[in-house]
Amino acid sequence: MKKVVLSVVAALALSAAPAFAADMPVKAPVAAPAAASPWDIAFGSALMSDYVFRGITQSNHKPSVAAYFEPRYNVTKDLQLYVGVSGESVSFLNRAAAEIDLYGGARWTIGPVVLDGGFWYYYYPSGECFNTAVFCGVTNLPLNGNTMVADMSFWEVYFKPTWNVNDQLAIGGNLFYTNSYLHSGAPGTYVSATAKFTASDKMAIGPFGWYVSGEFGRQYLGTTNSFYGLGGTANGPGIDYADYNTWNVGLGLTWKVFTLDLRYSGTDLSKGDCNAFTGDFTASGTTNVTPINPTGLGSNWCGSTFIAKLSADLTSASLK
Numbered sequence: 001m002k003k004v005v006l007s008v009v010a011a012l013a014l015s016a017a018p019a020f021a022a023d024m025p026v027k028a029p030v031a032a033p034a035a036a037s038p039w040d041i042a043f044g045s046a047l048m049s050d051y052v053f054r055g056i057t058q059s060n061h062k063p064s065v066a067a068y069f070e071p072r073y074n075v076t077k078d079l080q081l082y083v084g085v086s087g088e089s090v091s092f093l094n095r096a097a098a099e100i101d102l103y104g105g106a107r108w109t110i111g112p113v114v115l116d117g118g119f120w121y122y123y124y125p126s127g128e129c130f131n132t133a134v135f136c137g138v139t140n141l142p143l144n145g146n147t148m149v150a151d152m153s154f155w156e157v158y159f160k161p162t163w164n165v166n167d168q169l170a171i172g173g174n175l176f177y178t179n180s181y182l183h184s185g186a187p188g189t190y191v192s193a194t195a196k197f198t199a200s201d202k203m204a205i206g207p208f209g210w211y212v213s214g215e216f217g218r219q220y221l222g223t224t225n226s227f228y229g230l231g232g233t234a235n236g237p238g239i240d241y242a243d244y245n246t247w248n249v250g251l252g253l254t255w256k257v258f259t260l261d262l263r264y265s266g267t268d269l270s271k272g273d274c275n276a277f278t279g280d281f282t283a284s285g286t287t288n289v290t291p292i293n294p295t296g297l298g299s300n301w302c303g304s305t306f307i308a309k310l311s312a313d314l315t316s317a318s319l320k
Contacts, residue, residue: 003214029224039316042070042084044257045210046311051088054190054219055246055267056278057301058099060091068101072230078109082118091149093281097125116160120176124152130279133242135227144203144297149227152182162194170196174217185225191216214249221277241272244302257318261309271298278302 002047044067052058052063068086075081083104097265105118129150141147155178161270162172172194181188196213204210224238250263267275272288280299288298 028262038074039314040072040074040179042068042072042313044068044311044313046309047086050305050310050311051090052248052265052305052307054217054246055244055265055269055302056274057305058088058090058092060092060282060301061305070199080107081105082107088122092124092127093130093142093146093279094150094151094152096193096305097126098150099124103132112164114162116162117158119157121155122153125285127151129191131227142281144162144281145295146281146283146297147228147278149183152184154178154180154183156188166200168200170198172196174215181221184228184241184283185223186240187222189220190217190221190244201282205208207254208285209254211252211254213248213252214251216245217246218245219243239276241277242269242292244269250307257312257314259309259311259313261307263309264304265307266304269302271300271302274302275299277307 011143038245048059048064048066049130050061051059063293066086066088070082070084072080072082081104085100086101088099088101090096100123101120103118103120103311105116108115110197112117123293127148127256128140129138129148130142131147131149132141133139135147135243136150154174157178158174158176159315160172160174162170162270164170174190174192175192176188178188180186192215194213194215196211198211199209201209220243221241223240226237228239229237244267246265246267248263248265252259254260267274271285272290272291272293275283275288275295275297276290276293278299278301279299280297282301283297283299285298286296289296
């Protein structure tokens with residue numbers, strides 16, 4: 001009898017087990033974290049008191065605005081491909097509407113070293129030719145007689161290595177080459193060395209981070225085509241532009257996505273050689289005679305200047 005009772009109890013327990021199991025709470029399976037997107041976008045804008053490029057003003061020492069948009073694709077954690085477009089307001093003799101930059105390249109990180117290289121195209125739309133009827137089809141020289149082609153658009157290839165010595169100090173360089181700088185026919189090579197010290201959080205000035213940075217470079221330039229020729233001189237069909245040194249040093253204050261950069265910039269170009277190179281529509285005088293500037297006009301576009309720049313820089317990843 002005892003065996004029968006035990007058998008019945010066991011059978012009831014077994015038949016009830018599934019019901020009890022179904023009533024018990026069950027943890028939902030943990031979903032695998034979503035894979036991070038390899039895509040990112042950097043974008044920003046800036047207001048500058050002066051747009052200075054390689055030591056020479058592009059905005060007639062007047063304020064300039066700028067903006068950029070740069071999609072990025074991370075092939076691996078150490079290799080990034082990118083393309084971009086940026087724009088700056090300019091003020092040239094040929095009345096170009098703006099500078100539009102189209103570029104693309106790759107950044108490769110090897111430990112503390114970043115290797116950045118690619119292609120850059122500078123586009124200056126809506127320019128007007130200023131010269132005699134021989135080259136422009138019309139005679140429309142400005143009062144000071146300077147000349148400039150209608151289309152100054154040109155390309156450069158570049159390589160920019162950076163060594164991040166530690167979290168604060170970065171040392172780098174730049175190498176740019178074009179076969180026709182500012183579409184003048186003169187080849188150009190620019191080389192420079194850069195350094196930047198970024199203060200640690202412990203060195204912050206209240207809510208502001210800060211950095212100091214500087215650059216020393218040299219622009220090598222060749223001989224222009226006949227548009228800028230001095231006809232009948234020892235220089236041949238064009239002008240043999242003067243090579244020059246340029247430098248800048250500055251202090252930056254950062255807060256969230258904003259940066260205020262205060263910078264001094266200069267070159268060693270004489271006023272006469274600066275006029276021959278820039279075609280400055282504000283150039284004046286008669287005493288700045290050089291082998292490539294027989295008129296004696298002098299330009300202040302290559303002199304020392306101070307630049308204040310307020311910018312905002314963001315990435316799509318930082319907005320998430």
